[in-house]
Amino acid sequence: xxxxxxxxxxxxxxxxxxxxxxxxxxxxxxxxxxxxxxxxxxxxxxxxxxxxxxxxxxxxxxxxxxxxxxxxxxxxxxxxxxxxxxxxxxxxxxxxxxxxxxxxxxxxxxxxxxxxxxxxxxxxxxxxxxxxxxxxxxxxxxxxxxxxxxxxxxxxxxxxxxxxxxxxxxxxxxxxxxxxxxxxxxxxxxxxxxxxxxxxxxxxxxxxxxxxxxxxxxxxxxxxxxxxxxxxxxxxxxxxxxxxxxxxxxxxxxxxxxxxxxxxxxxxxxxxxxxxxxxxxxxxxxxxxxxxxxxxxxxxxxxxxxxxxxxxxxxxxxxxxxxx
DNA sequence: CGACTTTGACCGGCGC
DNA sequence: GCGCCGGTCAAAGTCG
Numbered sequence: 001x002x003x004x005x006x007x008x009x010x011x012x013x014x015x016x017x018x019x020x021x022x023x024x025x026x027x028x029x030x031x032x033x034x035x036x037x038x039x040x041x042x043x044x045x046x047x048x049x050x051x052x053x054x055x056x057x058x059x060x061x062x063x064x065x066x067x068x069x070x071x072x073x074x075x076x077x078x079x080x081x082x083x084x085x086x087x088x089x090x091x092x093x094x095x096x097x098x099x100x101x102x103x104x105x106x107x108x109x110x111x112x113x114x115x116x117x118x119x120x121x122x123x124x125x126x127x128x129x130x131x132x133x134x135x136x137x138x139x140x141x142x143x144x145x146x147x148x149x150x151x152x153x154x155x156x157x158x159x160x161x162x163x164x165x166x167x168x169x170x171x172x173x174x175x176x177x178x179x180x181x182x183x184x185x186x187x188x189x190x191x192x193x194x195x196x197x198x199x200x201x202x203x204x205x206x207x208x209x210x211x212x213x214x215x216x217x218x219x220x221x222x223x224x225x226x227x228x229x230x231x232x233x234x235x236x237x238x239x240x241x242x243x244x245x246x247x248x249x250x251x252x253x254x255x256x257x258x259x260x261x262x263x264x265x266x267x268x269x270x271x272x273x274x275x276x277x278x279x280x281x282x283x284x285x286x287x288x289x290x291x292x293x294x295x296x297x298x299x300x301x302x303x304x305x306x307x308x309x310x311x312x313x314x315x316x317x318x319x320x321x322x323x324x
Numbered sequence: 325c326g327a328c329t330t331t332g333a334c335c336g337g338c339g340c
Numbered sequence: 341g342c343g344c345c346g347g348t349c350a351a352a353g354t355c356g
Binding site for chain 3: 187188190192193199201212214
């Protein structure tokens with residue numbers, strides 16, 4: 001696997017908080033969101049990418065790019081800690097940009113109404129570490145209860161896998177493992193049917209965080225890496241520079257994709273060719289993303305042509321999003 | 325020695 | 341019921 005860069009200073013200051021690739025020499029040319037029925041700001045919030053609304057132009061709200069000067073002051077200090085208590089997590093996990101999340105909450109409810117998902121999510125079965133209800137309450141519960149992996153050793157039967165909302169990043173890169181500011185532990189790798197490329201499974205290393213991600217390369221276009229995130233981080237990122245959290249990091253990443261539109265950009269951001277982001281709709285969640293990857297890439301391609309000539313904003317903000 | 329990856333085995337869901 | 345396949349476990353190996 002190309003990505004096993006053990007010697008790579010994975011979480012050094014310089015390389016740890018970009019949304020680019022570890023040590024990649026690739027260069028981002030343009031990154032952009034492609035159309036989606038979801039508001040990316042909400043989507044990202046839902047997944048823990050809590051980008052302030054006023055600076056969320058990059059996320060599909062009003063035009064303009066993230067102004068880091070407006071974001072970072074908001075982050076510093078209290079948010080710098082990587083490991084936060086369940087109590088302190090609550091506001092973040094639960095109420096981030098309430099208004100902007102609403103659509104996502106509704107969507108989540110829709111997902112929950114899906115028989116294949118609802119039963120498990122509502123019952124919150126004692127599924128081992130794969131239980132990924134990362135609500136504040138569950139986070140607190142997790143903190144108060146024994147490590148779930150203890151139970152995991154005994155439980156293997158009669159447990160339903162719970163699917164969290166997920167979304168995929170499609171990135172053009174030679175590097176599989178995109179760095180996103182979190183620490184991940186690989187727990188599996190599987191060959192994917194009809195694809196020459198294996199799919200890798202990662203879990204957030206944070207003890208209370210059940211977020212998972214899958215990484216695979218598109219069989220359609222080997223240069224495209226599909227990173228699917230599932231669940232919400234209930235902690236601040238690990239590996240960001242002091243005073244910076246995932247929001248700022250992600251905002252920086254996105255904004256950097258605009259190519260020099262921002263100050264404070266770092267070389268490490270310009271390491272991949274970000275193609276898009278999409279939330280996997282309920283009916284797709286839980287299905288093989290390999291199938292979707294085709295759609296995603298296709299959508300990206302078509303979007304690309306639409307975005308051509310639309311300038312920097314067009315690089316990352318879907319047209320429809322700009323007319324909000 | 326701890327953290328992490330590798331990898332074969334196992335399990336559950338799903339389609340036939 | 342059976343087989344396929346995706347997802348996960350967990351022991352062993354690797355690395356710093």
